Amino acid sequence: MAELHSPISPSLYPFLTIMLTTGGLATTALLYVSDVVQSKHQRPLVQDVSLAAVSSVLLGFGVFFLLLWCGVYV
Known part of the structure; x- marks a missing residue:
């Protein structure tokens, strides 16, 4: 069975978390x-509505990468 690899390097998780949040x-x-x-x-x-949607998407992805950074793989 082939190993799964993340399309984004785990070393970028902190940067993406901080920037998106x-x-x-x-x-x-x-x-x-x-x-x-x-x-x-x-x-x-x-x-x-557009500002709310943009902030929701950015905060959602920011929290997602925060969880990945902490080791909670979702």
Whole structure:
């Protein structure tokens, strides 16, 4: 039986964890600031949904690589 290898080198897990989590937190902060600064009727729905989707994906992959970095292979 052939051995399975990760398509991403395990030495990149810490870097990917930090970069993706930082990007997710930054987009979450941007979403929060735009919601606080603008009134309810001035906020475009597409912008809110797109920022929420981007931050969700970045944080999801950041947590995924954090688990891989810690040795929890999912």
